[in-house]
Structures are given as C-alpha cells and as structure tokens.
Amino acid sequence: MKTPETKPPPSLAPTAPARRSGLSARVAEELRRAILSGVVPIGGKLPSEAALTASHGVSRTVVREAIAELRADGLVEPRQGAGVFVTAIAAGPPQPFQSVDPMRxxxxxxxxxxxxxxxxxxxxxxxxxxxxxxxxxxxxxxxxxxxxxxxxxxxxxxxxxxxxxxxxxxxxxxxxxxxxxxxxxxxxxxxxxxxxxxxxxxxxxxxxxxxxxxxxxxxxxxxxxxxxxxxxxxxxxxxxxxxxxxxxxxxxxxxxxxx
Amino acid sequence: MKTPETKPPPSLAPTAPARRSGLSARVAEELRRAILSGVVPIGGKLPSEAALTASHGVSRTVVREAIAELRADGLVEPRQGAGVFVTAIAAGPPQPFQSVDPMRxxxxxxxxxxxxxxxxxxxxxxxxxxxxxxxxxxxxxxxxxxxxxxxxxxxxxxxxxxxxxxxxxxxxxxxxxxxxxxxxxxxxxxxxxxxxxxxxxxxxxxxxxxxxxxxxxxxxxxxxxxxxxxxxxxxxxxxxxxxxxxxxxxxxxxxxxxx
DNA sequence: ATGATGCAGTTGTCAGACAAGCTGTCAAGC
DNA sequence: GCTTGACAGCTTGTCTGACAACTGCATCAT
CATH class of the missing domain: 1.20.120.530 (GntR ligand-binding domain-like)
Structure with missing residues (x-):
C-alpha cells in the first residue's frame, strides 16, 4: 500500500492531519455506511468474513480489523459461530445542536x-x-x-x-x-x-x-x-x-x- | 459487496447481554485504561505490536484488532513504520463540558x-x-x-x-x-x-x-x-x-x- | 556541518491452520 | 407428532509465518 510521499513531522502534533486511508479503515467505513443506511437492518447479520473478504478483495485480517472498529463503535456484535450482527445501539451519544440547517x-x-x-x-x-x-x-x-x-x-x-x-x-x-x-x-x-x-x-x-x-x-x-x-x-x-x-x-x- | 444476509437469529433481542470476553476486547480495554489513566501520555507511543504480543501473551492478530478498536475510539493513531500514537482527541466526539469535578x-x-x-x-x-x-x-x-x-x-x-x-x-x-x-x-x-x-x-x-x-x-x-x-x-x-x-x-x- | 545511504525496527496486509462455537438437519425414542 | 441428541457444515476467534511499505536513526561521504 502506497502512502503520500510527504514526510510526517518527527513529533506528533495535536493538529497533525489524520491518515485513515488503510484498507481496514476503508472497509469499516463501507460497512458503517451500509449499516447506517439501513441496508442491513438492526438485528440483521453482516455477510460472513469469508464473503466480505471475497467481495471487498481484501484479506480476512483486514475484514476482522474493520469489524473490530465497528464493534468499538457499538454498531455490531460478533457472535462466534453465528455471525456478526447489527445491534440496536445507536452510534455514540447525540451531538448537541445537530439539527442545524444552514439554509434555513x-x-x-x-x-x-x-x-x-x-x-x-x-x-x-x-x-x-x-x-x-x-x-x-x-x-x-x-x-x-x-x-x-x-x-x-x-x-x-x-x-x-x-x-x-x-x-x-x-x-x-x-x-x-x-x-x-x-x-x-x-x-x-x-x-x-x-x-x-x-x-x-x-x-x-x-x-x-x-x-x-x-x-x-x-x-x-x-x-x-x-x-x-x-x-x-x-x-x-x-x-x-x-x-x-x-x-x-x-x-x-x-x-x-x-x- | 453482495447482498447482506439479513436472516436474524431467533435468539437476538435488543436487550441480549453483550458477550465481549474475547481476547482482543480485553486487550483493548487494558490499553484504553492505560491511555485514559495517563500511563501513556498524549502524543506518546504505545509499545510496539511485538512488545504488546509478548507482554499480553496473545497473538499479533489480537493486538492489531485491539488497536483497531482504539482507533475507532479516536484514542490512537497508528502510523506505519513509526508506531501507534496516543492522540489528543478524547474518546469519541468530544462531549461538551465533560471535565466537571463536582467536588471542586x-x-x-x-x-x-x-x-x-x-x-x-x-x-x-x-x-x-x-x-x-x-x-x-x-x-x-x-x-x-x-x-x-x-x-x-x-x-x-x-x-x-x-x-x-x-x-x-x-x-x-x-x-x-x-x-x-x-x-x-x-x-x-x-x-x-x-x-x-x-x-x-x-x-x-x-x-x-x-x-x-x-x-x-x-x-x-x-x-x-x-x-x-x-x-x-x-x-x-x-x-x-x-x-x-x-x-x-x-x-x-x-x-x-x-x- | 550537511546530505545521502543503509539498516533495524515498525506497522499493514496476506495466507494458512486449528480451536471454539452456532445452526440446521436428521434420526431415534417416547 | 413432538422432543431430544448427534452430526455436519459453516462461522468467528486466535495463532503463526511471510512479505511489503514505511519510519527513524546511525553512519559515511562530501
């Protein structure tokens, strides 16, 4: 996997730009989107790791790491032997003042x-x-x-x-x-x-x-x-x-x- | 991505108890604690995956999945070749006015x-x-x-x-x-x-x-x-x-x- | 003193293997 | 007909080994 040629600063600054372009981050984002858009309903099961590996063209490790991210988000609950299920838990606490329509x-x-x-x-x-x-x-x-x-x-x-x-x-x-x-x-x-x-x-x-x-x-x-x-x-x-x-x-x- | 399997298991209820006793969840929790308690300072580097594998007695896969969880929490930022760094971002989106000590x-x-x-x-x-x-x-x-x-x-x-x-x-x-x-x-x-x-x-x-x-x-x-x-x-x-x-x-x- | 190079160590990804667990099916027993 | 147990197939959880890409530092050349 290639990253941009720019050399990062030697010490991490709080304002350092995030680099989240890894495969697992990408797969996690795609799965997150599928879940939040309702493609997989709450209580429904994600495709198996083997299926995700095939359909995303990545290794199983990447799929598992992506699922680990979703697990941390509280979006899924993996059950060994059964599958990875979408939970009823919403993603994180509500952000304040979210319902702002700038055009209104x-x-x-x-x-x-x-x-x-x-x-x-x-x-x-x-x-x-x-x-x-x-x-x-x-x-x-x-x-x-x-x-x-x-x-x-x-x-x-x-x-x-x-x-x-x-x-x-x-x-x-x-x-x-x-x-x-x-x-x-x-x-x-x-x-x-x-x-x-x-x-x-x-x-x-x-x-x-x-x-x-x-x-x-x-x-x-x-x-x-x-x-x-x-x-x-x-x-x-x-x-x-x-x-x-x-x-x-x-x-x-x-x-x-x-x- | 293929059509997800949406057959829910009959035993899944929204109130089903969470089963989070896997190794990666455990390691993630230990690392999370270390970060939040200040053992690893903000901007500091976690031990390498190899070191964590040894010190926690688990495989590298488990360590990587744990780190994937922390990444989703926004607690760490892995940098390929450099290490996994604790970010300045608190867990998740910042909750407003969290640092309230009622006794102060x-x-x-x-x-x-x-x-x-x-x-x-x-x-x-x-x-x-x-x-x-x-x-x-x-x-x-x-x-x-x-x-x-x-x-x-x-x-x-x-x-x-x-x-x-x-x-x-x-x-x-x-x-x-x-x-x-x-x-x-x-x-x-x-x-x-x-x-x-x-x-x-x-x-x-x-x-x-x-x-x-x-x-x-x-x-x-x-x-x-x-x-x-x-x-x-x-x-x-x-x-x-x-x-x-x-x-x-x-x-x-x-x-x-x-x- | 400065810049280039090499190397050790690090993370990212892949592949294979085995363990543990779940689900569905089928057969046996009541 | 219904219930229970066994089993096969599939799934997730973990381990291991390997290679690619990258970083940071030490060393060397100018």
Missing part, C-alpha cells in the same frame, strides 16, 4: 441568539477579569480585523478569534469551550464568504464596525462590565441585522430589489 | 457562569416573545417553588423547571436544549440536597427568593426585556452567593464557624 434562516438565527447570550455575558466578565496581556490581545485583534476590512478580505475568522479572546479574558474556560463547540454551526461560512468577497465594503460600514469593536475593547479595558455588555449587545444586534440581510440576499437574490 | 468549587462555578449567561438573555427574550400560556406557566412554577419552600422540601427540580419554562418562552428551542444539556452538570445534586434537607429555611430567605422569582415573572409578564434580564441577573447572582456558601460548607464543615 430561522435555524441559524436561533443558534446565533444562544451564542450571543454567552458573548454578551463574556464581555462583562472579561471587563472584570482580564489581564493586561489579554487586554492587549483584544486590541490587537481589533486592529487585525480593521486591516482585513480595509483590504477587503474576509474577516470571519479574525472576528471569531476576537470573540474567543474575549472569552479567554473571562478566565473561565467554559466560555471558550462553548464558542468552539458552537462557532462553526452558528455562521455558515459559505453564505457569508460569498457575500463578503462579492461586494465593496462601504466605508461607513467599516467605521461602524470599528467603532463597535473599539467600544467593546475600551469598556473591557476600563473594566466596566455593564458598559462592556451593552457595547457587545449593540455590536451583536447590529451584526445580527447585517447577517439577516446577508442571508436573505444569499437565499433570495431578488430580495433587495423588493425592499 | 471553581469547576462548578465556571459552569454556572456559563449557564447564567444564557439564562439572563433567555429572560430578556422571554419577555419579548412569551405567549399568554407561557406567561401563566412561569407564575405557576413560582407558586410551586414557594409551596415547596414552605414545606421545607427540595426545590432543585422545581427551580430548574422554572428556568426551563423561561427558556421555552424565548420560543427558541436552543435555549432549552442548552439548559437540558448543561443542567445536571451545573448543580451537583448531592451537595445541594444534603444541605437543603439538613437545615431550617429562614423565612427572610423565603421572602427573598419569592421576591426575586416574582420580579422575574413580573418583568416577563410586562414584556420588559431589560428589567427581566436585570431581575434574572440579581436572582442568579444571589443564588450564586448562596450556592458558594452551600458548597463551602459541604466541603468544609468548619467553614461557617470560622466566619
């Missing part, structure tokens, strides 16, 4: 409201607890966003990084944990990026965003929690309005002409 | 802060969006809590139900979803119930709680979002103080005498 406006807005609840409070706590270094980092992120805006580049990631820095400044890791869990679901990147790269950013819009960011950073710097919360609320409300507009236009190109 | 005060408080962020905003949205029926339900829950308090019974569940009703009144299911996900982790029931059942509830404390609940319910009823948020903030801040006291006493029975 209300779905995304609902998640945004939840996220904003956390971010408003985070701003208040950040004002009370931030360290000087965290204070500085917040301003730095504001500057990065402003630069990206002037260049007409996408600010989605930089904006998110600012919010994460504010969450860090609460010195309660649960806030970052929450935002990381939720962040990618709350803003469908495709829609936003398409709109952002496709049009000129008005300079009054730039100034508005800058002013809002500055108001938040200043309130946090002054350690005024109420002002920080209010500044964040204004920013997010404005962002929500902007986001609604973006989404409406992305979903319905004729929307603006009808306004 | 700061751990619970951190989660409470996150929860309170959501609840404060929920109160504001509930004021804007509640239906008359939801309005009534909130008052009813207040009455239930008051009754339970007068009887000296535990109000933990009734209190949580009130907060869920407020979340429902936002008419954004994400708020309830969040609270349900987080609710049981945020208040360690053992500690709170022990303290609650063990002492007399002062009547001024009762009145304070009642007043706070009423202020929230009234603001929501009047559809004043800012007042609702502020009332909820006061209630939760007071509750946080009370909770800190409870926890400190539960952890250190001599705490009150030293105050």
């Amino acid at each position: 406006l209300s779905s995304a807005i609902e998640l945004l409201e939840l996220r904003y609840a956390v971010e408003i409070e985070a701003a208040g706590l950040a004002a009370l607890r931030r360290s000087p270094a965290q204070d500085e980092a917040i301003f730095e992120h504001c500057a990065v966003i402003e630069r990206l805006m002037r260049e007409g580049a996408s600010t989605v990631e930089a904006d998110f990084a600012l919010h994460l820095t504010i969450a860090d400044a609460t010195n309660n890791m649960r806030f970052r944990e929450f935002l990381e869990m939720l962040g990618e679901k709350a803003i469908p990147r495709r829609a936003v990026q398409r709109s952002e790269s496709g049009e000129e950013t008005p300079s009054d819009y730039l100034r508005q965003i800058q002013a809002e960011h500055r108001a938040i950073a200043d309130a946090i710097s002054r350690q005024e929690d109420e002002a920080a919360r209010e500044a964040m609320r204004i920013h997010l409300k404005g962002g929500q309005m902007r986001y609604r507009k973006l989404l409406r236009k992305a979903l319905d190109p004729t929307y603006q002409t009808s306004c | 005060l700061s751990s619970a408080i951190e989660l409470l802060e996150l929860r309170y962020a959501v609840e404060i905003e929920a109160a504001g949205l509930a004021a804007l969006r509640r239906s008359p029926a939801q309005d009534e339900a909130i008052f009813e829950h207040c009455a239930v809590i008051e009754r339970l308090m007068r009887e000296g019974a535990s109000t933990v569940e009734a209190d949580f139900a009130l907060h869920l009703t407020i979340a429902d009144a936002t008419n954004n299911m994400r708020f309830r979803e969040f609270l349900e996900m987080l609710g049981e982790k945020a208040i360690p029931r053992r500690a709170v119930q022990r303290s609650e059942s063990g002492e007399e509830t002062p009547s001024d404390y009762l009145r304070q709680i009642q007043a706070e609940h009423r202020a929230i319910a009234d603001a929501i009823s009047r559809q004043e979002d800012e007042a609702a948020r502020e009332a909820m903030r006061i209630h939760l801040k007071g509750g946080q103080m009370r909770y800190r006291k409870l926890l400190r006493k539960a952890l250190d029975p001599t705490y009150q005498t030293s105050c």
Whole structure:
C-alpha cells in the first residue's frame, strides 16, 4: 500500500492531519455506511468474513480489523459461530445542536441568539477579569480585523478569534469551550464568504464596525462590565441585522430589489 | 459487496447481554485504561505490536484488532513504520463540558457562569416573545417553588423547571436544549440536597427568593426585556452567593464557624 | 556541518491452520 | 407428532509465518 510521499513531522502534533486511508479503515467505513443506511437492518447479520473478504478483495485480517472498529463503535456484535450482527445501539451519544440547517434562516438565527447570550455575558466578565496581556490581545485583534476590512478580505475568522479572546479574558474556560463547540454551526461560512468577497465594503460600514469593536475593547479595558455588555449587545444586534440581510440576499437574490 | 444476509437469529433481542470476553476486547480495554489513566501520555507511543504480543501473551492478530478498536475510539493513531500514537482527541466526539469535578468549587462555578449567561438573555427574550400560556406557566412554577419552600422540601427540580419554562418562552428551542444539556452538570445534586434537607429555611430567605422569582415573572409578564434580564441577573447572582456558601460548607464543615 | 545511504525496527496486509462455537438437519425414542 | 441428541457444515476467534511499505536513526561521504 502506497502512502503520500510527504514526510510526517518527527513529533506528533495535536493538529497533525489524520491518515485513515488503510484498507481496514476503508472497509469499516463501507460497512458503517451500509449499516447506517439501513441496508442491513438492526438485528440483521453482516455477510460472513469469508464473503466480505471475497467481495471487498481484501484479506480476512483486514475484514476482522474493520469489524473490530465497528464493534468499538457499538454498531455490531460478533457472535462466534453465528455471525456478526447489527445491534440496536445507536452510534455514540447525540451531538448537541445537530439539527442545524444552514439554509434555513430561522435555524441559524436561533443558534446565533444562544451564542450571543454567552458573548454578551463574556464581555462583562472579561471587563472584570482580564489581564493586561489579554487586554492587549483584544486590541490587537481589533486592529487585525480593521486591516482585513480595509483590504477587503474576509474577516470571519479574525472576528471569531476576537470573540474567543474575549472569552479567554473571562478566565473561565467554559466560555471558550462553548464558542468552539458552537462557532462553526452558528455562521455558515459559505453564505457569508460569498457575500463578503462579492461586494465593496462601504466605508461607513467599516467605521461602524470599528467603532463597535473599539467600544467593546475600551469598556473591557476600563473594566466596566455593564458598559462592556451593552457595547457587545449593540455590536451583536447590529451584526445580527447585517447577517439577516446577508442571508436573505444569499437565499433570495431578488430580495433587495423588493425592499 | 453482495447482498447482506439479513436472516436474524431467533435468539437476538435488543436487550441480549453483550458477550465481549474475547481476547482482543480485553486487550483493548487494558490499553484504553492505560491511555485514559495517563500511563501513556498524549502524543506518546504505545509499545510496539511485538512488545504488546509478548507482554499480553496473545497473538499479533489480537493486538492489531485491539488497536483497531482504539482507533475507532479516536484514542490512537497508528502510523506505519513509526508506531501507534496516543492522540489528543478524547474518546469519541468530544462531549461538551465533560471535565466537571463536582467536588471542586471553581469547576462548578465556571459552569454556572456559563449557564447564567444564557439564562439572563433567555429572560430578556422571554419577555419579548412569551405567549399568554407561557406567561401563566412561569407564575405557576413560582407558586410551586414557594409551596415547596414552605414545606421545607427540595426545590432543585422545581427551580430548574422554572428556568426551563423561561427558556421555552424565548420560543427558541436552543435555549432549552442548552439548559437540558448543561443542567445536571451545573448543580451537583448531592451537595445541594444534603444541605437543603439538613437545615431550617429562614423565612427572610423565603421572602427573598419569592421576591426575586416574582420580579422575574413580573418583568416577563410586562414584556420588559431589560428589567427581566436585570431581575434574572440579581436572582442568579444571589443564588450564586448562596450556592458558594452551600458548597463551602459541604466541603468544609468548619467553614461557617470560622466566619 | 550537511546530505545521502543503509539498516533495524515498525506497522499493514496476506495466507494458512486449528480451536471454539452456532445452526440446521436428521434420526431415534417416547 | 413432538422432543431430544448427534452430526455436519459453516462461522468467528486466535495463532503463526511471510512479505511489503514505511519510519527513524546511525553512519559515511562530501
């Protein structure tokens, strides 16, 4: 089996790309798909190892390792002498907030409201607890966003990084944990990026965003929690309005002409 | 892949006891334990297959199948030629907010802060969006809590139900979803119930709680979002103080005498 | 000091063999 | 006719040996 020629780093980094292209992983995935798609019903039996070996053109070892993976997933239960049976157990615990349809406006807005609840409070706590270094980092992120805006580049990631820095400044890791869990679901990147790269950013819009960011950073710097919360609320409300507009236009190109 | 054999055995029931006593399952469990207990650090390498074969007294096939299970768990990443490395990924998809130690005060408080962020905003949205029926339900829950308090019974569940009703009144299911996900982790029931059942509830404390609940319910009823948020903030801040006291006493029975 | 090469050790896959267990069929007994 | 036991065929579980592909490190040449 050939792998790509690129040499991996000598030490494993947490962000090292996963390499799951082995045969057993592939067979496991195919079987997993067959099970989850209902081709094999719950309680039903997979083909025998010998049959899978033949039909997938791999050795029995590969088939067995694939089945071992499915066993760990809780998808199958092998019974010696009898066969490998699909169990009634669903794959893993339910992921939170899964039922998000990025193309449904209300779905995304609902998640945004939840996220904003956390971010408003985070701003208040950040004002009370931030360290000087965290204070500085917040301003730095504001500057990065402003630069990206002037260049007409996408600010989605930089904006998110600012919010994460504010969450860090609460010195309660649960806030970052929450935002990381939720962040990618709350803003469908495709829609936003398409709109952002496709049009000129008005300079009054730039100034508005800058002013809002500055108001938040200043309130946090002054350690005024109420002002920080209010500044964040204004920013997010404005962002929500902007986001609604973006989404409406992305979903319905004729929307603006009808306004 | 051929048509799978779908003839179920007559003896398979969803509640059939699992038979997982195979060697590979055993080795997988031992390795899993070693990894989760930190014997092998994250980023560290498991012993080679040959070494595991020797140390566990099993064939290499068994070791490989065990490793396949761990791979499915996301605990390890085998790298051909290099070894099997413990990944930074926790078992399965990350469960949110898992690292909660109920006996560590700061751990619970951190989660409470996150929860309170959501609840404060929920109160504001509930004021804007509640239906008359939801309005009534909130008052009813207040009455239930008051009754339970007068009887000296535990109000933990009734209190949580009130907060869920407020979340429902936002008419954004994400708020309830969040609270349900987080609710049981945020208040360690053992500690709170022990303290609650063990002492007399002062009547001024009762009145304070009642007043706070009423202020929230009234603001929501009047559809004043800012007042609702502020009332909820006061209630939760007071509750946080009370909770800190409870926890400190539960952890250190001599705490009150030293105050 | 740097780059290339070789080698020992590692994982990935294949094949064959035997053990343990399950299922279905058939015959014997009641 | 129904139940029970025996048996054959098939299945999974484990072991063993072999080779391919890959990695990491030591050594050597420039």
